[in-house]
Amino acid sequence: METKKNYREFDYQTIVAKKDKVDEVIKRYDCLGWKAIEFSEHDQYANLIEIEFSRKHFIKNKDDLQLLQIYIENDLNQIGKAEKYKHSKTTALGLLLGVFLVCLLTSGISLLCLMNTLTVWIVSSVLLFLALVSGVFELIYLPKVYRKEKVAFSEKIEKFNAELDVACAKAKDLTGEKDGNNKEEK
Amino acid sequence: METIKKKNRAHNSIHSDAPFTVKVRTESNNLGAFKTMFVLFLIFSQAAILILSSLYFHALFGGYTAITLGISLVLCIYVLSSEFHGHAKAVWIIFLLVCFGFGWIFFLMSDKNILFARSRRKYQKIFLQNKNLQQQTDLSSHENVEIKTACQYLFNTGDFVSYTNSKTTYYPSGAQFFDAVLEEIEKAKEFVFIEYYIVANGILLDKFLSVLKEKVKQGVDVRLIYDDMGSHGTLKRRTKKEIAKAGIKIQDFNRMVPIFNVALNLRDHRKIVIVDGKVSFTGGANLADEYTNEKRMHGYWKDAGIKVEGVATDNFTIAFLSQWQFLTKQKIDCTPFLSKAETFESDGVVVPFVTGPHYKNSIAQNIFSEVISNSKEKLYVMTPYFIPDETITNLLKCKAKAGVDVRLILPGVPDKKFVYDASRNYAEKLMDSGVRVFTFTHSFVHSKIVLTENSAIVGSINMDLRSFGQQFESAVLTDSHSLLKDVNEDFEKTIRYSEEVTDYNKKRRKLSYRIWAGLLHLISTFM
Numbered sequence: 001m002e003t004k005k006n007y008r009e010f011d012y013q014t015i016v017a018k019k020d021k022v023d024e025v026i027k028r029y030d031c032l033g034w035k036a037i038e039f040s041e042h043d044q045y046a047n048l049i050e051i052e053f054s055r056k057h058f059i060k061n062k063d064d065l066q067l068l069q070i071y072i073e074n075d076l077n078q079i080g081k082a083e084k085y086k087h088s089k090t091t092a093l094g095l096l097l098g099v100f101l102v103c104l105l106t107s108g109i110s111l112l113c114l115m116n117t118l119t120v121w122i123v124s125s126v127l128l129f130l131a132l133v134s135g136v137f138e139l140i141y142l143p144k145v146y147r148k149e150k151v152a153f154s155e156k157i158e159k160f161n162a163e164l165d166v167a168c169a170k171a172k173d174l175t176g177e178k179d180g181n182n183k184e185e186k
Numbered sequence: 187m188e189t190i191k192k193k194n195r196a197h198n199s200i201h202s203d204a205p206f207t208v209k210v211r212t213e214s215n216n217l218g219a220f221k222t223m224f225v226l227f228l229i230f231s232q233a234a235i236l237i238l239s240s241l242y243f244h245a246l247f248g249g250y251t252a253i254t255l256g257i258s259l260v261l262c263i264y265v266l267s268s269e270f271h272g273h274a275k276a277v278w279i280i281f282l283l284v285c286f287g288f289g290w291i292f293f294l295m296s297d298k299n300i301l302f303a304r305s306r307r308k309y310q311k312i313f314l315q316n317k318n319l320q321q322q323t324d325l326s327s328h329e330n331v332e333i334k335t336a337c338q339y340l341f342n343t344g345d346f347v348s349y350t351n352s353k354t355t356y357y358p359s360g361a362q363f364f365d366a367v368l369e370e371i372e373k374a375k376e377f378v379f380i381e382y383y384i385v386a387n388g389i390l391l392d393k394f395l396s397v398l399k400e401k402v403k404q405g406v407d408v409r410l411i412y413d414d415m416g417s418h419g420t421l422k423r424r425t426k427k428e429i430a431k432a433g434i435k436i437q438d439f440n441r442m443v444p445i446f447n448v449a450l451n452l453r454d455h456r457k458i459v460i461v462d463g464k465v466s467f468t469g470g471a472n473l474a475d476e477y478t479n480e481k482r483m484h485g486y487w488k489d490a491g492i493k494v495e496g497v498a499t500d501n502f503t504i505a506f507l508s509q510w511q512f513l514t515k516q517k518i519d520c521t522p523f524l525s526k527a528e529t530f531e532s533d534g535v536v537v538p539f540v541t542g543p544h545y546k547n548s549i550a551q552n553i554f555s556e557v558i559s560n561s562k563e564k565l566y567v568m569t570p571y572f573i574p575d576e577t578i579t580n581l582l583k584c585k586a587k588a589g590v591d592v593r594l595i596l597p598g599v600p601d602k603k604f605v606y607d608a609s610r611n612y613a614e615k616l617m618d619s620g621v622r623v624f625t626f627t628h629s630f631v632h633s634k635i636v637l638t639e640n641s642a643i644v645g646s647i648n649m650d651l652r653s654f655g656q657q658f659e660s661a662v663l664t665d666s667h668s669l670l671k672d673v674n675e676d677f678e679k680t681i682r683y684s685e686e687v688t689d690y691n692k693k694r695r696k697l698s699y700r701i702w703a704g705l706l707h708l709i710s711t712f713m
Contacts, residue, residue, distance in 0.1 A: 007389055011480070016209040025208055063359040066479045067683065070486040070628045077206045 013053045016042060018080065022049060028072050029053055031168035032065050033175045061174040068171050075160045075167070082156045090146045097138045104131035210482035222419050225444045232446035233292075240288035251287070258286035261293055269547075271575040274651075277708065296448035298543055298655075305512075309544035312508045313345070316520055320347040320500055328535060330665045332560035333641050336553060337537055340663065343549055346539040351529040352496025354536055354664050356644065356672040358679075360477035360632075363469055363491035364390060370461045370493075371397050377407040377523065379460040379506045381660075383453065383646070385412040386420035386474035388481065394473065395429065402433040411509060413454040414438040420474060437513045439658075452543055454509070455657035457491075457646045458502050463526030466499040466538065467491055468645050468660045470570075470632045477632070485599040488626060490568070490633035490676065492644040492662050492669070494538055500524045501538040502660065509658070534666030541647065542658035550647045551654040553663065554636060555581060561638035564591040566677045568635045572596060572609040573650035573710045579616070586620035595680055597632075598625040608706040609650075614690040624684035631680075634661075637673050641665045644673065651710070 005012055013034065017025045026036050034053035042048035059065070108127035111120050243250045265278045282289045294300055322341050325334050325348060337348040357363035371378055371394075378401060385391060398408050410429065412421060417438075429436050439454040459467040469491025475481035477489050494502070503523050511518045541549040558565060558581045565585055572594065574582075586592040594613050600606030613623045634653075636643045645661020647653045664670075 007393055012389075013210060013480070018206075021208075058365075062361055066359075066361070067486045067629070073208050073210065074485075074628055076208050080206050080208075 007057075009057055010054045011057050013055075015051050015053065016048055017051055019047050019049050021076070021080070022051065025051065025076065028076065028164060028168060029069075031171040031175075032069050032072070033059055033171075060176055064174050065171060068167050068174070072164060072167050072171075075164045079157060079160045082153055082160070086153050087146060087149050089149055090142060093145055094138070094142055097134055097142070101131050101134045101138065104128070104134065225418075225442055228444035229446050229450075236291060236446065237288045240291065244287055254288075254290060255286050257290045258282045261290055265293075271577070271651075273575065273707075273710070292448070295446075296451075301449055302452070302543060306544050308512060309508070309542075312511050315517075316504050316508060317345050319504060319520060319524060320345075323348050323350055323535075325350075325535065330535070330640055333535055333663070333665045336556045336560070336641070336663060337535060339556060340537050340539050340549070340553065343547065343552075344539060344541075344545065346501050346537055347498075348535050348537045349496065349498035350532055350535055352494055352498035352527070352536045353530040353532050354534075354662065354666050354669045355493040355495070356669050356676070357469070357491045357493070358672070358676040359479075360471035360487065360489035360491070361479060363467070363471055363489065364478055366491075366493055367459050367467050368393060368397060370465045370467075371401065371459070374401050374406050374461045375404075376462045376526070377409070377460075378462075379409050379458070379503070379510075380473075381411040381454065381456045381458040381506055381509065382473045383413045383416035383455045383457065384420055384472035384474050385410070385417045386472070387422050387425055388475035390475050390478055390480065391421075391425070391473055395432070398434055399432045407435075408433070409435045409437070409506075409510060411437045411439055411454065411506070411513065414441045415450065415453055416455070416472070418442055437510065439509075439513060451656055453657050455646055455653065456505075456509075456540060456660040458506060458540075458660050460499060460502050460506055463499055463503050463523050464495065464528070466494045466502040468494075468502070468538070468662060470634050470646060484597070484601050484630035486626075486629040488629050488631045488633055488680065490635055490644060490673075492664075494536060494662060496527045496530045496532070496536070497525060498536045498538055499527055502540070505540040505660070532666065533668055534664055534670075536666065537663040538660070539663065540658065540660045541653075543656055544658075548654045550659055550661075551575065551578065553643065553661075554578060554647070554649065557636055557638060557641055557643055557663070558582065558585060560640065561585055561590050563639040564593075564637070566593045566595070566635070566637040566674075567649060568595045568631055568633045568677065568680070569649040570597055570601070570609075570630065570632050570634070571605050571648045571650040571652075572613050573605070573652075574612065575651060575654065578649065579612070582616055582621055583619040586616065592616075592621045593624065593677070593681065594621060595624045595626060595631055595677070595684060597630045598627045598685070599630050601630055604706070605650075607702070608710045610687075611703045611706055612710075614687060617687065617690055623687040624681055625687060626680055626684045629683075635673060635677075637670065637677060639670075642670055642673050 015025065015029070022039075029036070033055045035055065036051050037054050038052040040050045040052075042050055104127050108124040108131060111124040111127070114120075240254075244254075262279050262282050265275050265282070268275070270278065278293065282293060285292075298306075325337060328334060328350070340346040341348065355366070357366060378398065380394075402408050426436060440450065440452060442450060457468055457470070457472060469489065471477035471489040471491055476483040476487050479487050504520050507518045507520045507523060510516075539549065539553070555577055558578065565582070582592055582594075594616070596609055596613060597606065613621075617623055634645055634647050634649070636649075641663060642665075643661050643663050645659065647659045647661050653659055
């Protein structure tokens with residue numbers, strides 16, 4: 001049976017979050033005074049979950065907390081975006097070079113198989129040589145790009161987490177509850 | 187983690203690969219959007235039929251070309267001699283001459299002197315009926331000399347009396363504002379008048395309705411005016427019926443009909459709540475969840491409002507009842523609703539006022555000009571849309587060049603891209619003169635405030651041509667020291683969370699930006 005909501009004394013907010021981020025989301029929202037009261041499966045996606053939070057309607061510094069919430073949500077979403085596109089450059093470059101390599105290989109081999117003249121031999125040798133060079137280039141360059149992206153990703157995540165920690169500390173100051181433990185509404 | 191409540195749906199195996207981690211409730215009324223699109227489609231179709239018919243007549247009857255050209259030339263002369271601002275004149279003349287076949291039809295349909303003449307006469311009749319119900323306060327001994335001309339202007343133009351015995355309270359957010367509104371409505375004993383541009387289904391409206399229904403049962407006269415275009419798609423028909431059934435008198439303003447009619451452009455943008463004639467509220471926030479940040483739209487929603495306590499409320503009471511009389515066609519005697527409030531020890535003058543296209547001149551534009559021209563040390567403006575006319579633009583530039591600290595705060599997150607780009611373009615052009623432009627990070631600024639060192643205007647008036655010429659608006663002009671201090675603090679705090687625009691010159695050098703800015707400037711008259 002659903003609990004009747006008391007909109008006079010409490011605010012409610014429904015958040016859609018990724019299942020593997022639920023604990024992080026609950027921790028960050030807790031700083032803002034929100035307490036998770038209900039969890040539901042998302043209507044459409046199996047990897048998403050709906051979390052309902054509640055908080056007292058009349059709280060100190062509500063405007064500042066609402067603004068901080070935006071910053072926190074923005075940072076959480078930036079982390080999500082960074083994780084999704086963690087190796088986007090590597091993937092794109094790998095795909096591009098891979099397709100290029102395959103095209104060179106197939107062109108070189110097909111030419112060799114279809115015709116048997118000196119010119120074709122030279123052209124196909126050049127194509128196969130270029131394929132080899134691009135293969136070697138890919139093997140050397142891609143891991144470098146991958147490592148660079150990994151470092152950049154870690155720095156980004158560190159930066160956003162630091163911002164989140166600062167925002168949460170500020171939020172806890174504003175709610176006046178540095179140790180947490182708002183009473184849950186039932 | 188608590189037990190997961192599973193809904194009774196088929197098992198989902200689809201995975202979302204959206205990049206977000208969290209997403210707050212942002213549901214929109216898809217049916218409402220569909221209805222609006224359908225109405226707009228019908229209207230544009232009619233406009234297209236009008237244009238095609240005109241072209242058909244051109245082909246059919248050679249003299250039609252000469253006649254329409256003649257009419258267009260006459261109208262061009264009319265436009266040149268009219269009171270339109272310079273930019274609008276240029277745009278209309280170009281339109282009339284280039285599209286002379288059908289441009290004159292659109293012009294005649296949109297000119298307020300023709301289109302709005304009958305309604306204006308009705309408003310004028312109501313205005314004369316309610317004129318002189320209050321006595322103007324003698325401000326000769328008032329210490330703030332600068333505000334006296336503004337007060338006199340408001341009195342002479344709209345019969346808006348200035349009060350020195352009423353107090354004001356500033357609310358720097360929609361959430362605080364509506365908490366105060368609900369608190370006052372709960373104390374209502376006689377009447378509650380509400381006028382909003384947007385009334386939307388949601389938590390806030392539910393709170394309002396639960397209180398208002400109780401009040402109706404207690405015998406309180408509750409009236410609600412909502413703008414039909416503003417509330418189109420946000421206020422369900424079922425809710426309107428529920429409101430009427432509960433005994434709340436409800437009126438829509440300028441109903442949206444699927445007929446091509448430029449009068450549909452004239453909207454009631456006011457946000458007024460009046461309780462017992464003793465307390466009134468106005469500001470930027472509408473009756474919808476995004477204004478209290480219950481619903482997430484465009485980041486953090488920054489809004490502001492003002493409470494007026496005392497006899498000054500009468501200005502809004504008369505304005506509301508005049509609007510009600512216009513809409514219901516029932517003659518109303520305002521006298522029983524006036525002079526209900528007690529007097530207060532006030533630290534300044536308070537002048538609630540309203541504006542609208544029924545006034546011959548744009549009160550909003552003129553009062554802004556007056557307040558801006560009186561500034562000597564600082565001039566702060568917070569507005570969601572910044573599309574001013576030449577007068578305001580030149581005043582701002584002059585003030586900045588004269589050493590006044592002119593700051594403009596715009597949204598950091600746009601709600602309408604075209605309008606936002608136009609606003610940024612207009613704002614950034616002022617930077618050469620020394621105006622400082624800020625954008626509130628991750629936020630949509632919806633407050634409409636002008637603050638100088640000696641006065642402030644807080645209300646529903648955007649600093650754009652729509653608010654100046656096509657919309658009914660409400661605001662309060664005051665020089666109350668305590669309010670000026672609160673508004674100033676709000677500005678300082680907002681600026682701390684804002685980014686100052688500094689990359690304008692770099693952008694300006696790009697050809698694509700200059701072309702885009704030019705196009706926006708051309709069509710900004712119609713935004």
